[in-house]
Amino acid sequence: MSENKEIKKVTTHTLVKMKQAGEKISMITAYDYSFAKIFDAAGIDILLVGDSASNVMAGHETTLPITLDQMIYHASSVVRGTSRALVVVDLPFGSYQGNTKEALNSTIRIMKETGAHAIKLEGGAEVMDSVKRIVDAGVPVMGHLGLTPQSIYKFGTYTVRAKEEEEAEKLIKDASILQEAGCFAVVLEKIPALLAGQVSAQLSIPIIGIGAGGACDGQVLVMHDLLGINTEFKPRFLRTYLNLNELIIGAVKKYIADVKSHDFPNTSEQY
Numbered sequence: 001m002s003e004n005k006e007i008k009k010v011t012t013h014t015l016v017k018m019k020q021a022g023e024k025i026s027m028i029t030a031y032d033y034s035f036a037k038i039f040d041a042a043g044i045d046i047l048l049v050g051d052s053a054s055n056v057m058a059g060h061e062t063t064l065p066i067t068l069d070q071m072i073y074h075a076s077s078v079v080r081g082t083s084r085a086l087v088v089v090d091l092p093f094g095s096y097q098g099n100t101k102e103a104l105n106s107t108i109r110i111m112k113e114t115g116a117h118a119i120k121l122e123g124g125a126e127v128m129d130s131v132k133r134i135v136d137a138g139v140p141v142m143g144h145l146g147l148t149p150q151s152i153y154k155f156g157t158y159t160v161r162a163k164e165e166e167e168a169e170k171l172i173k174d175a176s177i178l179q180e181a182g183c184f185a186v187v188l189e190k191i192p193a194l195l196a197g198q199v200s201a202q203l204s205i206p207i208i209g210i211g212a213g214g215a216c217d218g219q220v221l222v223m224h225d226l227l228g229i230n231t232e233f234k235p236r237f238l239r240t241y242l243n244l245n246e247l248i249i250g251a252v253k254k255y256i257a258d259v260k261s262h263d264f265p266n267t268s269e270q271y
């Protein structure tokens with residue numbers, strides 16, 4: 001009997017089943033082909049082409065400057081490196097807030113030009129009609145509540161959100177609205193763990209946390225933070241799994257020394 005080598009792709013249905021089975025969902029950001037390929041081979045469930053590309057890839061202070069064209073470039077590279085994971089792409093600031101048609105048109109460009117599987121957008125009640133329109137067009141939508149970086153100038157700081165009762169109640173309501181509107185999952189960023197646990201227990205769709213505690217159905221981290229590429233960002237919620245910054249500096253210093261000392265290339269490294 002021949003072995004079935006077909007890869008079982010992660011779908012939005014897989015994620016709901018994982019929540020029902022109590023299996024945690026793993027999600028990491030990716031912005032290019034090579035890292036997407038590595039993360040996919042490692043068995044990650046969701047690859048998020050986050051608009052954090054604006055920070056970690058382009059060096060901007062906020063996520064606001066990145067354009068739809070730039071997100072499409074990153075997303076199509078990630079999709080080419082992915083065989084198993086679900087690829088979710090952020091709708092960037094200014095590509096969906098205008099009206100539902102703008103939101104749908106931006107989504108259609110992402111789906112047609114990248115081959116990604118789903119989009120993510122920030123906000124609650126205010127994006128409900130856009131979520132409905134995108135889902136009606138057949139595209140899975142992931143929501144994002146709590147600290148929503150596209151609204152950083154409204155918040156003023158990157159501090160923990162929804163600590164006060166009024167904001168916490170609005171977040172619970174917004175999460176239900178997103179589920180009702182058809183979202184297949186919601187990211188909760190930087191909110192109290194108790195609140196995130198309450199939302200995870202109340203909703204039937206998976207809740208993916210970042211700085212939202214261990215009761216969420218899954219976790220997401222930005223790849224540059226997790227791998228220790230970005231050494232300046234040290235929030236309490238971050239666990240760094242590698243000091244890639246140090247490893248890369250060591251390797252490049254060795255390369256420079258080898259070039260300067262005439263050690264590289266040697267006779268077996270030339271034609």
Ligand code: KIV
Binds near residue numbers: 052210
């Ligand atoms: O853009 C991003 O990386 C994100 C995650 C932090 C959830 O939205």
